[in-house]
Amino acid sequence: MKKLYLGTAFLFMGLISFAQQRDPNAKAILDAASAKFKSYQTVTATFAYANQNAQGKVMAKKSGTINMKGDKFNISFGDNKIFSDGKTVWNYDPSSKEVTVNNANKSESTITPQKLFTDFYSKDFMYVMGNDSKVGGKAVNIIIMQPIDKNKAFSRLYLAIDKASKTVTSATIVEKSGNKTVYSVGSMKTNAPLADAQFTFDQSKYPGVEVVDLR
Template identity: 45%
Template sequence: MKKFVLTGLLLSGIVFSGMAQSRGASDPKAKTILDGVSSKFKSLKTVVANFVLKVEGANNSVNDSKKGTVYLKGAKYKVTLPGQEIISDNKTSWTYAKDVNEVTINNVDQSSGAMTPAKLFTNFYDKDYLYRLDGESNEKGKVLQNIEMTPTDKSKNIFKVMVSVDKKNQNIARMKVFEKNGNHYTYEITSFTPNAATVTDAIFTFDAKKYPGVEVVDLR
């Protein structure tokens, strides 16, 4: 299993070519819940969230799980997974692979529809998905509001996304992506720390001095 596949869910791997046009209508109850998540996230200065990323291949061909952490401040983010870091200050992005001690640098395309960790907590859903409330469930002492989302662009490999929102805290607790090829990706938040004082701007840049001998691939 390539490490970049494990990053796919966090960055969603959902890249849209142009703005999708809405077809049909979304459930207003689901919109109220998602708007609450977005509003709360926008009110926070910083966020640190630990997560578990699970990959399930079609016919049990792949079954993998990794723990990671995401740091967020506005549109800036840093994702750490075993052997990999992805960093963005919203102008430049750095992807570091530990096994080859290599960092790839790119400009951030502001016009791109690619999903980022920050967008997962904001109103990404309005332009590219139809959504409906799929009831509530009780898990680990929490009431989760489950929302089924379907892309408006049916040509994409993603055909469904299930988002579970912690009803009490208005945080995303879990997101599961279903692909047409049978692969499933589950992104589960295990802890969510708002306004963490340890999150500074320095986190959102790559300091090559801390990685002796790192090979730099600058694609800007």
């Protein structure tokens, strides 16, 4: 699993003033990564995420697999699963034997898994270049992003984009409290056949599960 260690770099990056910037160099890298991802019919990837407090202590770690096809996706981490057919989202929690059902939010401000790899940055963020780094020994560009909406719960988003493959390898979300969530992409397989049925929740496979419809 590839992992990005930014360490004390955040102390220096935090001093960068955006001043409503959209750095053209950063945009070119983001656009290239977006175009590369959009060229795939399907994507299957392993991932890991870690929650850290403001002092950098890891509070929780999880890993899983994500499948994406168009605006559809499913995510598995442990026994927890999330399904979306692009219109509806089912969130299955085995500990409570419950699945909650919501409408998929397609607003510009919502970051879906697909948007994280494509053009979510186009309207809602300012962005500048950070210092280059390495992930798993590979050179990456760091893009520092700041939401235009100051009411967001997070203040910064750091994307690591592989210079050679033009793919997103890591995303670090920094909350206003200083807590961080780090998502790291591991292996990635593209254009493998994925049946549409795997992006919806099949209640017959989960007997005894309570369905909580919040739509």
